[in-house]
Amino acid sequence: MDRSPPAPPATSLPGTRPEPTGQRLSVRLATPRGFCAGVDRAIQIVERAIEKYGAPVYVRHEIVHNRHVVERLAALGAVFVEELDECPDDRPVVFSAHGVPKAVPAEARARQLFFLDATCPLVSKVHIEAERHHAAGREIVLIGHSGHPEVIGTMGQLPDGSITLIETVEDAERFTPRDPDKLAYVTQTTLSLDDTAAIVRTLKARFPALPDPHKEDICYATTNRQEAVKRLAEVSDLVLVVGSPNSSNSVRLVEVALRAGARDARLVDDASQVDWSWFEGVERVGITAGASAPEQLITGLIEAISARFDARVIEDDGERETVSFKLPRVLQS
CATH class of the missing domain: 3.40.50.11270 (Rossmann fold)
Known part of the structure; x- marks a missing residue:
């Protein structure tokens, strides 16, 4: 079954096509992007x-x-x-x-x-890790964003008070554990790699005995997409990230792009949300998508751009993902 929705229309009046501007654009697509x-x-x-x-x-x-x-x-x-x-x-x-x-x-x-x-399954891995730390008598720090469903789910694996949420470096500086020698941390899977690393450095500077997870909690897809958007940002005037505003990993991609050197970076649900004034003076556009955004939305965005500009589209030669997860047994037949 095709899991992509129909591409939304570009922003133009019904029954009309936008007038090409003649402006030349180099459009670079991040790899990997979209569904994990x-x-x-x-x-x-x-x-x-x-x-x-x-x-x-x-x-x-x-x-x-x-x-x-x-x-x-x-x-x-x-x-x-x-x-x-x-x-x-x-x-x-x-x-x-x-x-x-x-x-x-x-x-x-x-x-x-x-x-x-x-x-x-990568979120479930964090749940299991938290349970193991709790069984070993450790106080647990969860690095994540308050109110996010993943954070609510992870904190809900253990009794109240077992996990302390830390969102910022300032939180890490203020945190006072019950016993610094019995402390562990886990993270939300969709965080900024750089932000998380800064929080972990702060915690480790204060609590040198703090162990690292056996395997990085931030998932492979988040890591790969952030590394790809960093490469994109280095050669882009404008980066467009396709994704919904409540998608943590999509929002992080915009932040990462700006920090990596993009002059501008924007989050759009689809082509209909593009403000074409963003393209004024732009020669190089980068496009990526959060892990929950279908490829068809990227196709629709490229079509909308190509209808207005003399666009040359190229795709980065990035990480090729081969990970797959099995369905529940009851649905496999």
């Missing part, structure tokens, strides 16, 4: 559930943070809710890719709901 393995798996879980069990299938929270993906799945028969009490007892429920507190599946079991967990 965890997002692809989560979307497939909703699609397969609708195919196998019929509509409606309820989804607790947006399955991934992209408006176009959510709208397309809603059209297929997904019903998006915030809490389980909005779900009937006789329909399947899917938990989003961001993960959920332990209380959520416990409530589902108590109600005898049939549920499918679309939590990204």
